[in-house]
Amino acid sequence: MDSDFQPIVHLMYAAYNVTKPKTIKHIHLGSNVIQEEGARLIGEELRNNMTLTSLNLGHNQIGTKGAQYLSYGLKDNTTIQRIYLEDNAIGKDGALHIAEWIKSNKVLTAISLGNNQIGSRGAKYISDALQDNMVICHIFLEENRIGDKGAQFLAKALRNKTTLASLQLANNQIGAKGAHYLSSILQNNVTLASLTLGGNQIGTKGAQYLADSLRNKETLTRMNLSFNGISATTVGQLYVLFQNKTKLVHFDLKGNDGCDDVGIAASFQIRHNKKVVGLDLQSNNIRDQGAKYIADALQNNTTLTELDLGYCDIGEQGTKYLADALNNNKLFSFDSQTLTVLYLGHNQLKDEGIQCIAHILETAVILGELSLNNNDIGEQGAKYLADALNNNKTLTTLILENNHLGNKGALYLAQVLQHHPTLKVLELQNNQIENEGVQYLADALETNKVLTSLRLDENHIDDQGAQYLAHALETNRNFKYLELNNNKISDWKAVEAIINTRAKQNDAFNLDNYGIGDNIIELMTSIFRKTNKFTRISLHSNKIGDRGAQLLASLVKNSTTIITLDLRSNHIGDEGADHLADALKFNKTLSTLKLHGNLITATGAKDLANVRKNRTTPIQLNIAGKNIEKTKKI
Structure with a gap:
């Protein structure tokens, strides 16, 4: 649609809405x-x-003249309780027109004039108009450049208002002096729940004025003092003052240099918001002081179940704060809702910090997942964790990726694995573990029947x-998932694929073009012999020889499920063919065997053909090997 016609369409739409039956109570024509x-x-x-109670004309570019038209049209209206005119460029003169209407309205509870360039003079007009209003609850005047003078006018008008619940004055060039004026509102008001002063210049002095006026107030649920040039010391004082105000849930101090605003905000959420069960603070660089704020709140919290402090740079000291708080916390009692997931990855934690975390593991009664990836944990840290796990009966997931555990660290964890009753997932990627360390873990897996997933990527195996x-894993039937990529294993992809078949539900297995040899077939057959679920196995274009064929023949001989076996383009000769032929004498279910492109001569083909003739169940044999001159189907 041509942009020149859009205003006309919007006018028609607006007129239609306003001329609806006179019983209409709410009109929303914002951004039209x-x-x-x-x-x-x-x-x-x-x-x-005389029926309308709510009018929203925000973001409509009505200007000063438009404000005048509205004021004139509403002068006799006694029913409108809420009016929203933000972002309309009405200026101070438009504010005067709106103020004239407000004087005649005794039921107005909410007014929004944000981003209208009304300045201090416009703030005076609105303030004067509100002097006699005894029911006003919500005032939104953000981004109007009212300055200290405008704050003074508002303070005078609102000082004794007993109904005011929210005051939004963000981005208004209010300084410490203006904050002092506004503090008089807070001293006398007993209903204010939300105060927003973000993006002003109240500074440390202004913050102290506000703090003094709020010292004994318990009604605030939200306060925003972000980007106000408040010092870190004063921020700390505000935190101490407000930390026990049980209704203050949202306290925003971001953008004040040097303060741990995220930690403070999180602390108030944890401490006072009983609905918060998960808190994600990842990548917020709260450091140790922020961790202390959070730790303070955790001491009495009984609802939080998941806490993510990854990439927060809390360090050793921050970890100690958290550990001390959690070890003394109701979170870990048997009869309360408890922390089940704790993420502390990417926090520069060394062995000393892990010792603190180990204490959490020892006392936690329901912690199920602990992530300590990408820290600086060595073999001593692994020992602390292992010792703690000896007394832990709840952890199911332990993530230690990208640390420095080495073979000794693997040994400590392996010793725990032998008997731990709940640990199902262990991630040890990139930990400088060699064959020695893997042997420790493998020995543990022979007796462990709980662990189902192990990641060993990017080690030295x-x-x-x-x-x-x-x-x-030949004897461990419960294990499902293994990751070995980026090691020194020649056929690691095939090894992974074979072991991970335990977790798959389908009945087909495919390792075509993997370049695997007989050693991998030995692993495969030992595992498949115990799973006994595949009906179709495809292994064409590999390096399987007679030994591999013998192992597969042993699998087929006693199988009651395999119906198709594809071994095309391998290195199987007459000896391997003989083993397969012998297996077919006993197997009654295999219906297709593909051997095209191997090294089978006429002798081997004859052995298979003879078995086929004497077999009671039909089977399709595709043999045409490289040493047979003519392709034949028998």
């Missing part, structure tokens, strides 16, 4: 670009309306380490 002509039409229609794991 009705401009001053639209305001004139609406003003005319409102002259006879070679084929020997993979063999340790393979051997252990």
Whole structure:
């Protein structure tokens, strides 16, 4: 639609809404670009309306003249309780027109004139108009450059208002002097729940004025003093003053240099918001002081179940604050809702900090997931954790990725794994673990029947380490998922794929074009012999020889589920064919065996053909090997 016609359409829409039956109570025409002509039409229609209680014309560019039209149209209206005219460029003269209407309205409870450039003079007009209003609850005058003078006018008008619940004065160039004026409102008011002064210049002195006036007030639930040039010392004093005000849930101090505003805000959420069960503070750089604020709040919190402090740079001291708080906290009692997930990754924690975390593990009765990835934990830190886990009966997930545990650290954890009753997921990526460390873990897996997932990516494990794991998992039927990528294992992708089949529900298995040899087939058959669920196995284009064929033949011989086996383009010769032929004498379910592209000669093909003739159940054999001159299907 041509932009020149848009205002006309919006005018028609506005007129239609206002001329609806006179029983209408709410009109919302925000962001319709009705401009001053639209305001004139609406003003005319409102002259006879005595049912409307709420009018929203925000973001419409009505200007000063439009404000005048509205004021004239509303002069006899005695029913409107809420009017929203933010972002309309009405200026101080438009504020005067609106003020004239306010004087005649005795039921107005909410007015929004934000971002209208009314200045201190416009603030005076509105303040004077509100002098006799005894029911005003919500005033929104943000971004109007009212300055200290405007704050003074408002303070005088609102000082004795017993109904005021919220005052929004953000971005108004109010300084310490203006904050002093406003503090008089706070001293006498017993209903104010929300005060927003963000983006002003009240500074440390102004903050102290406000703090003194609020010292004995218990009604505030939200306070915003962000970006006001308040010193870190004063922020700390504000925190101490307000920390026990049980209704103050949202306290915003961001943008005041040097203060841990996120930590303070989180502290108030944890302390006073009983609905908060999860708190994500990741990547907020709260440091140790912010951790202290949070720790203070945690001491009496009984609702928080998940806390994420990843990438927060809390360090050793911050960890100690948290540990002390949690160890003395009702969170870990048997009869209350408790913390189940704790993320502390990327926090520069060393072994000493981990010792503090270990104490949490020892006392927690329901902590289920602990993430300590990307810290600086060494073998001593691993020992602290292992010792704590000996007394822990609840942890199910432990994430230690990107630390420095080494073989000794793996040993400590392996010793715990042998008997830990609940740990199911262990992540040890990039921890400088070698074959020795893997052997410790593998030995533990032979007796552990609980762990289902182990990540060992990006360590220093070679084929020997993979063999340790393979051997252990031959007897461990509960293990489901293993990650080995970016190690020194020649066939790590195949090893992963074979082991991870335990977690898959489908009945087909495919390792085509993996380049695997007989050693991997040995692992595969030992595991498949125990799962016994696959009906179709495809292994074409690999390096499987006679030994591998013998292992597969052993699997097929006693299988009652496999119906298709694809071994095309491998290195199987007559010896392997003979093993497969022998297996077919006993197997009654295999219906397709593909051996095209191997090293089977006419002798091997004849052995298979003879078995087929004597078999009671039909089978399709595709043999055409590389050493047979003519392709044949038998």
